[in-house]
Amino acid sequence: MNITAQRLRQLAWLACALPAVYLTQQALTLSLGANPVEKLEHETGSWALLLLLCCLAVTPLRQLTGWNTLAPLRRTFGLFAFAYACVHVLVYAVLDRSLLWSELLLDLTKRPYVMLGAAAFLALAVLAATSPKVMVKKLGASAWKRLHTLVYAAGVLAVAHFAWLKWDKNLLDRPAMYGAVLALLLAWRLWFVYRSSSGRS
Numbered sequence: 001m002n003i004t005a006q007r008l009r010q011l012a013w014l015a016c017a018l019p020a021v022y023l024t025q026q027a028l029t030l031s032l033g034a035n036p037v038e039k040l041e042h043e044t045g046s047w048a049l050l051l052l053l054c055c056l057a058v059t060p061l062r063q064l065t066g067w068n069t070l071a072p073l074r075r076t077f078g079l080f081a082f083a084y085a086c087v088h089v090l091v092y093a094v095l096d097r098s099l100l101w102s103e104l105l106l107d108l109t110k111r112p113y114v115m116l117g118a119a120a121f122l123a124l125a126v127l128a129a130t131s132p133k134v135m136v137k138k139l140g141a142s143a144w145k146r147l148h149t150l151v152y153a154a155g156v157l158a159v160a161h162f163a164w165l166k167w168d169k170n171l172l173d174r175p176a177m178y179g180a181v182l183a184l185l186l187a188w189r190l191w192f193v194y195r196s197s198s199g200r201s
């Protein structure tokens with residue numbers, strides 16, 4: 001990796017870690033507001049989704065600019081999205097539901113937004129587990145690439161989780177915005193795949 005790529009990665013690391021540092025500082029100084037658990041749930045969920053969209057935006061940006069130095073950021077953003085999702089799920093299970101398995105199971109089977117969130121989380125976990133380079137060798141490059149298109153499913157499930165949550169409260173502005181960005185990124189990807197395959201034929 002050349003120096004620019006390394007610097008860029010360090011900057012991305014710093015940017016991704018900042019919200020966590022800020023939230024930890026807010027939690028330690030009891031400055032998370034009247035409902036700290038809800039605040040943590042909302043912040044960690046929002047960052048997980050935002051970083052997932054950043055991860056999906058790397059390839060289109062690289063294709064548009066021809067700047068291949070951006071490529072490693074995909075993994076950085078993806079892993080940070082998973083890390084924020086882990087904290088999000090932990091806050092929900094430990095602080096919100098006090099690890100009461102009966103309640104957790106009831107939520108998982110009765111609340112569609114929890115089902116969608118859990119499916120998104122599972123997809124992110126598979127992606128994170130297969131992200132090391134050694135896994136590319138183990139699975140074979142084309143199988144690995146096919147498996148990693150799962151990142152789009154994770155994005156769709158996460159946006160659906162967010163939208164379902166806000167539907168009742170009629171607060172669909174942010175889910176719609178994230179959904180529009182995701183649709184744009186998906187459309188770009190499909191168009192690029194179509195263009196490459198028709199170019200080849």
Ligand code: HEM
Nearest residue numbers: 041042045046048049085089092114117118120121158162
């Ligand atoms: C087992 C998996 C998950 C569970 C149980 C879960 C649960 C929750 C809960 C309880 C809330 C707050 C609900 C409320 O406002 O009353 C929430 C909000 C949210 N979650 Fe999740 N979640 C999961 C996975 C995910 C994942 C994987 C993502 C993103 C990649 C995500 C993104 C969000 C977002 C964006 C919000 C709304 C934040 C806001 O209101 O600003 N969640 N989730």
